[in-house]
Amino acid sequence: MILILLWALAIDPPDFRIARSIPAELTHNVDAVLRHHNQVFTHRGAGQGTMTVTRVVTVLNADGRQYADLVHHYNAFSSVRDISGTLYDADGKVLRRLRNRDIIDRKAFDSGTLMSDIRLKHGSARHTVYPYTVEWTYEVRYTGFVDFPYWNTTYGRMALEWARYEVVTQPGTPVQWAWTNGGPEPEISRDERKEQHVWTLRNRLPRDLQPLSSGALARSYLVVNSPLFRMQEAGTLDSWQAFGTWSHRLWLDRQTLPAEEIAQVRSMTATAADTREKVAIIYRYMQSQTRYVSIQLGLGGWQTETAAATSVSKYGDCKALTNYMMALLKAVGIDSHPVLINRGHDESDLFTGFAHNRFNHVILQVRLDDVETMYLECTSKTYPPGYLGSDNAARQGLLILPDGGRLVTIPDAAxxxxxxxxxxxxxxxxxxxxxxxxxxxxxxxxxxxxxxxxxxxxxxxxxxxxxxxxxxxxxxxxxxxxxxxxxxxxxxxxxxxxxxxxxxxxxxxxxxxxxxxxxxxxxxxxxxxxxxxxxxxxxxxxxxxxxxxxxxxxxxxxxxxxxxxxxxxxxxxxxxxxxxxxxxxxxxxxxxxxxxxxxxxxxxxxxxxxxxxxxxxxxxxxxx
Amino acid sequence: MRDFPADTLASAVYLADHGEVYITTDFKLRFTRHFRIKVLDERGLEYGDFRITYYSKDGAQRIHEIRAQTINPGDGRRPDIKRLGRRDFRTENIDDRYSSTVFTLPDVQPGSVLEVEYTMISDTPFFLSDWAFQKEIPVMYSQFRAFLPNPLTYSRVFQAALPLAVQDVSTYYATDRRDIYLDGLGGQVYTWGMEDVPALRDEPFVAALDNHRSVMRFQLARVAFAGSPARTILTDWNSLKEDVLKGDMGRHLRPRREWRDVVRQVVPEGAADELKARLLFRHVADLPGNNRLSFVADTDPENVLTGTPGNSASKALLLVGLLREAGLEANPVLVSTRSNGLVRWEYPLINQFNHMVVELKIGNKDWLLDPLDAYQPFGVLSFQSLNDKGLAMAPGPYRLVSLEPTEGIRIRSQMNLAPDSTLGVTGTLQFLLDGYAAVGVRRTLKQATDQDQYIHEQYLSDIPGAVRLSHSITGLDHADSTLMVMVDFRSDQLLQDAGDLLLMDVVLFNRVKANPFLRPNRRFPVDFGTTQDYQFVLNVTPPAGFELETLPPPARTSLRQDAQFLMQAVRTPDRGAVISSQLRFRKPVYSTSDYAPLREFYDRVATAHQSQLLFKRVEP
Structure with a gap:
């Protein structure tokens, strides 16, 4: 057994920098080949970690040039450093080396978002004679996160020759993971100092979605995390209940309203027949008062603005408006709770097996009585009360209760x-x-x-x-x-x-x-x-x-x-x-x-x- | 005011929009803008979000003062004013050159008035930016005032869709404003105002909405300080051309040894002039570009040769160099693309251009070459370049070059349908694409991940029940040739059984299914960009045991000589039919007065394209 292993090691690995070493079947109907992608994330405790990435792409024609660019998004909780790039000709001869100063750093624009601190690093090395190869290495340092960096394995018209994601943790640190659209199991190894999970992909050609399929299938990525995390505040992903406890702290004590507004809401609902009617009146009031503005800043991407501030500014993102609605309901004695969801027609379902943080939106749940539940989309100025929209329907969400989170199913329509x-x-x-x-x-x-x-x-x-x-x-x-x-x-x-x-x-x-x-x-x-x-x-x-x-x-x-x-x-x-x-x-x-x-x-x-x-x-x- | 009777479409309206600019004692340009917007309905709430972007590299521009507030009616006695604090304005670095100041006003409701005032300081007087009187929402009053000191002369372009209500020039003196640059004298203060400016809204088939906007543009033309010689920055097209040719462009055009080597490699010994030009064009077009358009090279043409992707000017200059090296007469031509708007020739301003192409003269024949990318055919301007005239950067007096299209959209297609007795139909489809039709399809075909699926969606999705059997494409890699696409298919849905009859829709490719001009009237010309020529032939053989009963009636309609449509059907000896349709638009642009007839023309074509063939069972 050992002998066989040694023999296997003795074979020279193909040099990814030489374009002609690409297996011919990988060049069919693609513009570039991802030769080698090695992403190593080293977890150093809750909210602490480093990721090193080495990525080698061979460009086959002019349309493939974009795939060899370096594009890395980051935010206030991460920093990118030690970027270096090398451009090789078809024979693997070095043509040019790139350093940090060749890299453009700019704001990442997202249509519809007014304020955001998401930025990106962009590097580009191009050549006129095809094929050519570009290699990038860089390091990312994290100072706060819930999930580990995801591994996105969707690449457009680029074939994949060899790619791996290695997650290094301290021994005894649990690792939870799942693929959004299926993928390989990891190889796991451990010694006294560390534990490694390694996912490897080999020789894959891209393919288009088949007709009548969900757009969610177009993207495939690996979600991975470890229960103990820190994102400014420490928390755990031991269960959905535990993650909900952490989320709840971000919402806690933010529902105070000015006394006049409380009085106003109470008088508006004084003659309402039942809870449903009260909710409807207040929802209409909230819609008339506010407008939606997308804001993604620091922990503000996670934590809601206070209801007191929203009451004055009369604008907010989904969290701020949901929280404001919560506060208005609280003023008339109606309990309600936020529900984190992954909104959109082309979003894939949550994995219910382990807690993770794949959410992009929040709605509000109101229990009318023991039987009936109402969900409110607080960013719409025109939905009738209780109408939730097709892009929120039929999916799991995380209900944030004072004693923790609970998965709930947002109803579908027949x-x-x-x-x-x-x-x-x-x-x-x-x-x-x-x-x-x-x-x-x-x-x-x-x-x-x-x-x-x-x-x-x-x-x-x-x-x-x-x-x-x-x-x-x-x-x-x-x-x-x-x-x-x-x-x-x-x-x-x-x-x-x-x-x-x-x-x-x-x-x-x-x-x-x-x-x-x-x-x-x-x-x-x-x-x-x-x-x-x-x-x-x-x-x-x-x-x-x-x-x-x-x-x-x-x-x-x-x-x-x-x-x-x-x-x-x-x-x-x-x-x-x-x-x-x-x-x-x-x-x-x-x-x-x-x-x-x-x-x-x-x-x-x-x-x-x-x-x-x-x-x-x-x-x-x-x-x- | 909850609505604006002058424009019932408006969601918000500028009550007033004031701009003022002057030059400070240390030659900085100080620009102040002050406006009030009234929100009319809920769609207008987005006017409460602001982003002011400026060139911040080395502090070239910065926001000096900024104030913003929301004014609501309040209790009727006093308005309710909510003012933003210092910390409500957020500065974002976009990249290493640009920054933005971003803010959102509080308590914005229909009926709110939004008031913003800011001052931007620019470190050189070159940064005198445009003043747009016209916006996407109506403006009740717009005014721009410029204190222009005597030592600085600015050239102005006033693009007027509407008349000025206020137009005033007076002299100002140093004592009037202490912070203004004096140079002993002062200068001229200009005031331009426009009233009741209607909103400018986009419509389909408009090259550049900005062509129709009322705007004042400036360019520093001359600097003359007391005691030093005057420096002319802008004079006339001749001097401008000479100045540009003396600058970087001239340097880029100097012959190089490398160009001789390339010409030797690319052009075979003894090649005729046109062949030389074609080979060199193809060589440069195929080199990587960065897809940016500019009239200034972002890298030396020599670097483009060795692999740095350059912008359109660096590729064009390389091509000029190589053509000249090969002994041909070639010059750069400065172009303003369709989306950049028309050049105002009365004002010699270089920044009106945003692209460069190449003119080539062999004997008495001229070509325009646009070596943007590998999909560009020889002698055909890219669609974006088809915009009035360009400026030839050639020796001698300045000269304008027509950028009228020399090519159009040309599609010829033929479909043969052979129904069988099981109500199935097998068909072959052949397309010949030329001109602009080929450029676009070539690009998408090359980039499609799944060609089979693309072919299905592009060519078969209009044929009921069609299933692709096979296809072939020729001319994909030769931008100068006709692109031919052939598809074999089968359909079980084309024929409909109706008793002793069989019905079949006349399926014509590029059939006009609906009128693209739904609205009864229009304010701008219809700008297709090029001429269009579509020819379709449908050849149908009857299924065994059937014969053609009736032919669709012939149709013919025209818009003077400018657009024609002709459809006719004839019987074939095998008891089938040949139906041919020809649709031609001979003008790239149709004026607003042509709009109603053009709309009617489309209606007639769409109606004629909806016809059926009828087959009758024949006694054996």
Whole structure:
């Protein structure tokens, strides 16, 4: 055994600085190859650590140059030092060396964030003759963190030849870890002085997301930490309960309000019938008083501003506004608690197995009674009370209670809640032109973008956005309007328009497509090796009823057969009828289960293909 | 005031916007801005967030004083004023050159008035920046006042979409303001004011919104201190050109030994002039650039040759050097790109430019070369460069060079469809892309991670149920050639069974599905940038046992000679059909008076592109 090991060591490792040593299969359809990535994080106790990184990239063509740049983000709790870079030609000969002074240090701009202390180091060494290779080494010192540095292994059009992440801890320091989208197990070794966890990746080509998948799959990274941490304040990740205890301290005693405001809130709610109504009144008040501003500064990225300060400034980030709402509720004796979540449609779920800090947002939970719970999104000025938004729904969050944290599931919405119900009345002339009246009602997640259109867009863009909802070729709109209900999650668009050519005459027949507006486009090319789970967004139900007044003396020939598709994930039905010159088309598409296993792709594809085929189906009318 | 009747779209309005600039005794430029914004509705709350960015390297610019407050109506007797404290202003270093002062005003509500006043000190009088009278929200009154001392002469560009309401010049004397640079005399004080300035809002197909903005621009032209010779900084295009050629640009254009070596390597012995130029252009275009545009080289052209990625000027200068080395007549041409706006030729200001291209003359033939990157064809300006005229940096009197497009967007496509008896259709699709159509597609094709998926999305997503069987691409690596994409596919959804009939949509690539101009009227010309020419041919054979019953009706429409559309269908001997569609826009820019007819033209095309073919079962 030992002999074999020695023999293995005796083989020269390939020199990563020489471009031609790249295995040929790794150069297919990529612009660069990550030859060697060695990231070593040495944990020196809670909140203390150093990371050294050595990274060697071979650039194969002009589009690959960006991958050889050094880009490292840092904040007030870390500093980057001893950066050095070397540019090699194809044979591994040194062309240029770079030092700290060649590195640009600048603020990292993030659209939508007004104040932030996140900065980045950027270094670049480029050559004209391909391939060439760039090597970077640098060190990062940390003075505060919850999780260890993550390892992001998503690289765009760059193949990976060999990469490893080594976490060095003192013996007996527990290490917790998980991959967001799957990855190798670590090799673990220990001696008296230290313990090492090493994850290694080899020979991987990038790949695109398969159709109908969640954007969360596009990024893969390793989350790793150790229970004892320090981020200005010491805390532990022994359990979600323990991490919640630490978080709770950052919220503690920050809910004091001016006496006048307390009195005001109390009088506003004095006649309210029950807790739900009180919460609604106060939520409306909070919305009218404040506006959202994104701020990420120091521990301020973690700790909320005091309610007293927000009460005066009337702006804040998600923490400040949630805390202010908490304080307002407290003023009328209603308990509420923050819930940390990872907001966004393309964010992957928390690992429930161990506590970690993958959160980007906070909402507020209010217990109305023993049964009912209400969640509040405090950064919206227009959501109805209790409406949470599709980007907050259906995920785990960490409820921060005085005695610690507890995982809770933020509810999802069922198909019945996310409806689009449309009624169209059409009158077709003998020439094929038509007049149309359209009335569409939207609820739940389906109404969300209309609330955005109504409140966030200026009148001109709003007008465009609404017109787009009913756009058909050759259209003249005579009336159109959007209503968004302030009190409930509902919106409605009503429109009247003419269409210059709805039906066309061919060989004495009138041909028309009764499904005027609802033609969703699903990209479902065949996929040979489906590995990504399927994600259709959310559950919903669309109903279209189209009543068409046909010119006299015409009848459908043939009257199309109805369609009935029933699956375990959704259903699709289309019915046709004709009576007294009135042609009726009723379409119902319902998706109940929107997340499915990869193996179901063929079923989903067949279903959606049938939907698109039927959606565009035309009907032929002949003279009686 | 909760709304602004003059502009119902506005979410906020500048009640007043005042700027004042003067030069201090130690030649510093002191700029003070003072404005009040009224927030009209909730969308206007974002005007409570501020970021003032300045050039902070070596203290070149700094914010000297700053005050900001929110004024709310209060109890009716006294307004409620909330003023920011010193610590509420945060300074951020952007990088080693720029910094920002960032702040947020408290208690901003619809109806609030936001008031900000700050003074910025710049350490040289060169930093006299533009004054924009017009903003993205309406301005009720905007005024700029400049105390310009006699020793300094500034050239001004007034780009006026609107008239000035106030325009005043008077003399000021040293005694008027003690902190002003005097030089014994004082100088001129100018005041320009504009009233009721409407908001400037973007629309689709506008090259640069700034072309339509009312703005005053300055450039220091001449410095003449008593007792020392006057120094002319800006005079006319001739002197400006000569000065620039005497500076770094002249140095960069000097012949080098390295260039001789490159020409020897790249150009074969005895090559004709045009071939020489093509080879040298390709060589320089393929060299790495840093994708930055400038009329000043950020690195010596020699460094570009050895691998430092240079900006557009350093690559252009290298190309000029190599072409001249090869015995050809070539000159740099200064360009203001589309997004940078039009050059005001009445004002010889060098900083109106932001890019450089190369003019080449062989015999009596001229080319313009834009060696930005490897995707750029020979003799074709990049789309960004198509902006009126450029300035030739050539010996002799100054000369303007037309930057009109010599190429357009040209797409020719043909699709052959062969339905079979199972209602399936196999098809082949061929695209020939030229001009600007090819440049863009080449770039995206080269950068696509998954070419199969890209082909599907780009070419098949409009064909119901289409599944890619195979594809091939030729001309991908040759920027000067036609790019050809061929795709074989199959679809089970194109044909619809309707009794004894089969229906099929006429599928034309680049079919106009909807009118891009939804709004009934428009304030700016429609600027496509280039001409456009789309030709599509659809060739359909009928499935066995069927024959074509009717053809779609022919369609023809035009916008004078400036845009044409023609669609026609003919029967083929095999009982199928050939449908051809030709859509041409012969002008890169359509004026506002063309807007209504252009919109109608699009409507007609979209309607005609919606047609069907009908096949009837034939008795065997």
């Amino acid at each position: 198909a019945e809640q996310n409806r689009q119900t449309r009624v169209i009345d059409l009158e077709v002339s003998n020439l094929g032109s038509a007049t149309a009246t359209v009335d569409t009602r939207y609820t739940g997640f389906q109404h969300e973008r209309f609330r955005y259109i109504q409140h966030e867009l200026n009148a001109r863009d709003r007008d465009m956005a609404i017109r787009n909802q009913v756009a058909v070729p050759g259209q003249t709109i005579t009336a159109i309007g959007l209503e968004v209900d302030p009190a409930t999650d509902q919106a409605r668009i009503q429109a009247r328009f003419g269409i210059s050519r709805f039906g066309s005459w061919a060989g004495g027949r009138l041909i028309l497509a009764p499904n005027l507006l609802e033609r969703p486009k699903f990209s479902t090319p065949p996929v040979e090796n489906r590995v990504d789970p399927i994600d259709l967004g959310y559950a919903y139900e669309d109903t279209d009823t189209v009543r068409i007044r046909i010119p006299e003396g015409l009848r459908p020939d043939p009257l199309p057969e109805p369609i009935r598709l029933e699956t375990d994930f959704g259903s699709y039905t289309v019915d046709y009828a004709f009576e007294n010159g009135l042609f009726l088309f009723v379409r119902r598409l319902r998706i109940d289960r929107y997340r499915l296993e990869a193996e179901r792709y063929a079923d989903v594809r067949a279903f959606l293909t049938a939907v698109t085929t039927t959606d565009s189906r035309r009907v032929v009318f002949v003279r009686n």
